[in-house]
Amino acid sequence: MTTLPRERPDRMFRRGRPEDQEFGREEFLYRRYLSDHWIDGHFSDLGFKFPRQSLNRQKYSEPEDVLLSDEGTNYEGYGVLEFLVCDIPPALQAPGTRVFVFFPKHVPRELNYAHSELWCDTEHRTGDYIEPRSSIIKKLLRTKLSQHVSIRIPASK
Amino acid sequence: MPLATQNARPPAIYLPLSGQEAEGPAFTPSLGDIRRAVEASAYWRALEAFVRAEAQLTEFSRLTADWDSYGAEPPNATARESAAQLLGILRTSNLPPTRVVPSSEGGVGICFVNGEAYADIESLNSGELLAVMYTGTEEPQVWEISQNEESIKKAVEQILDHLTS
Numbered sequence: 001m002t003t004l005p006r007e008r009p010d011r012m013f014r015r016g017r018p019e020d021q022e023f024g025r026e027e028f029l030y031r032r033y034l035s036d037h038w039i040d041g042h043f044s045d046l047g048f049k050f051p052r053q054s055l056n057r058q059k060y061s062e063p064e065d066v067l068l069s070d071e072g073t074n075y076e077g078y079g080v081l082e083f084l085v086c087d088i089p090p091a092l093q094a095p096g097t098r099v100f101v102f103f104p105k106h107v108p109r110e111l112n113y114a115h116s117e118l119w120c121d122t123e124h125r126t127g128d129y130i131e132p133r134s135s136i137i138k139k140l141l142r143t144k145l146s147q148h149v150s151i152r153i154p155a156s157k
Numbered sequence: 158m159p160l161a162t163q164n165a166r167p168p169a170i171y172l173p174l175s176g177q178e179a180e181g182p183a184f185t186p187s188l189g190d191i192r193r194a195v196e197a198s199a200y201w202r203a204l205e206a207f208v209r210a211e212a213q214l215t216e217f218s219r220l221t222a223d224w225d226s227y228g229a230e231p232p233n234a235t236a237r238e239s240a241a242q243l244l245g246i247l248r249t250s251n252l253p254p255t256r257v258v259p260s261s262e263g264g265v266g267i268c269f270v271n272g273e274a275y276a277d278i279e280s281l282n283s284g285e286l287l288a289v290m291y292t293g294t295e296e297p298q299v300w301e302i303s304q305n306e307e308s309i310k311k312a313v314e315q316i317l318d319h320l321t322s
Binding site: 036045047048050075136139140143148 | 225226227228229255256258259260261262266268270275277281283285289291293294297299300301
């Protein structure tokens with residue numbers, strides 16, 4: 001990360017705005033990525049982390065906002081990828097496991113109002129973050145997301 | 158006959174220049190020819206891929222926490238050793254990886270790409286081995302690999318079939 005300061009766009013400040021859990025199916029979600037994980041035209045699932053993956057939602061941000069840290073420095077060399085809300089598999093099940101549902105959750109931060117996370121719960125919707133124990137479900141989710149990724153800003157690192 | 162005339166050297170005979178002299182005789186390959194031949198050799202390409210993969214794996218021991226800026230753990234010794242064992246099996250199976258990368262989930266991933274076909278084997282910090290393969294946006298196949306040579310070889314064969322079918 002560089003230490004070059006960058007002015008934070010006004011849209012990024014929360015300024016008392018409430019959570020907004022209404023996501024459009026065609027709304028883009030943005031995330032930083034490293035060039036290592038873009039392999040011959042494929043974004044590898046290895047570039048995705050399972051628990052509460054951080055994302056920025058299009059409704060309140062521009063793609064480049066994810067390259068700005070809370071300290072106001074740029075994540076130098078990182079790129080920005082995107083996928084649609086409808087690309088998130090709504091539910092997955094592995095043999096012998098419960099059905100898990102997946103959805104974006106708006107988790108605004110003071111310096112990044114658009115901040116969201118990829119959440120999961122059981123099909124009965126407990127309202128809590130319930131993570132599957134099955135590594136197969138986790139990898140399946142990461143893979144299915146990776147199949148729909150497009151590059152918005154190419155990484156150089 | 159004067160001495161100077163007796164000792165005079167006969168006139169030199171120079172062959173006309175053909176323009177090819179800088180490249181040397183035709184049977185000597187240039188560095189470019191050698192490079193092209195090496196690049197065209199599947200054996201050398203595979204060897205180069207394995208050398209590169211092993212070098213990448215060595216580099217991962219230097220990664221620190223949060224290497225991906227999202228809090229990812231660096232690959233631990235368990236994941237790296239398991240990935241090294243995998244590379245050994247891939248060598249004997251003659252399946253060079255396209256790339257070896259750190260996993261954001263914590264671990265090492267060995268990736269294979271052939272056009273639209275993708276596969277990887279992920280060696281997690283927990284000691285688990287997971288494999289995935291798919292083509293384009295088709296339904297991916299994910300499975301867990303047991304930590305024994307026979308299971309790993311079987312997974313490698315499945316991936317090889319997937320990439321070449």
